[in-house]
Amino acid sequence: MALESLQDLLMDELCDLYDAEHQILRALPEMAEAAKTRDLQQAFKEHHEQTKEHVARLDRVFKLFNEQARPKPSEGVKGIIAKGRVRTKEASEAEVRDAALISTAQRIEHYEIAAYGCARTFARVLGEQEAVSLLQQTLDEEGETDKTLTRLAEQHINPRAHAHA
Ligand SMILES: [Fe+2]
Incomplete structure (x- = not known):
């Protein structure tokens, strides 16, 4: 699809996110299963x-722009998840594996x-306020998750991984 306008670019961004969120939906149960620490599993x-809610919000944003929700392969998230899987396998000690799982999850969050953030800013210029607030809500939740993961890493997961060696 040719990207001829800011709206085209926004749709491209949303299609990438739509696929990314579905990949994340599949990866998170696997990551919870691999985690040893109870509060990391819980996170x-x-x-x-x-993430289910993030997909539902994307559906609503597509509708606001009268567009069909369609996933477009998110190679970025695919690469992060693939690398994370390799690391999870390579980390033979559970304590180190938990630290590795956090680093994968935070890479995904930052993506x-x-x-x-970009999609929200595009929607704002396009004057679609409801889309701005839906995207902002998800952005805030991704930010909170990132902070929670940093807190878990600092509080006990990284020190335990270090002590284990
Ligand atoms: Fe998400």
């Missing part, structure tokens, strides 16, 4: 629930924070 499970 992944909670974010899985939130989404960048993409939702």
Whole structure:
């Protein structure tokens, strides 16, 4: 699809995010399963629930622009998840694996924070206020998840991984 306008670019961004969120929906249960620490498992499970809402919000944003929701392969998130899977396998110690899972999850969050931030800013210029607030809500939740993961890493997961060695 030729990108001839800012709206085309926004749609392209949203189609990438739509696929990214679906990939994340599939990856999070696997990550929760691989995590040893209870509160990390819980963080992944909670974010899985939130991610369903992120998909629903994207559906609403597409509708606001009278566009069909359609996924476009998000190679960026695919690469992050693939790399994360390799690391999860390579980390033979559960404590180190938990630290590795956080680093994968935070890479994903930062990808989404960048993409939702741009999409929100495009929607604002296009004058679609409802889309701005829907995208902002998701952006805020991705930011909160990122902060939660940093807190878990700092509080006990990284020190435990370090002590283990
Ligand atoms: Fe999300």
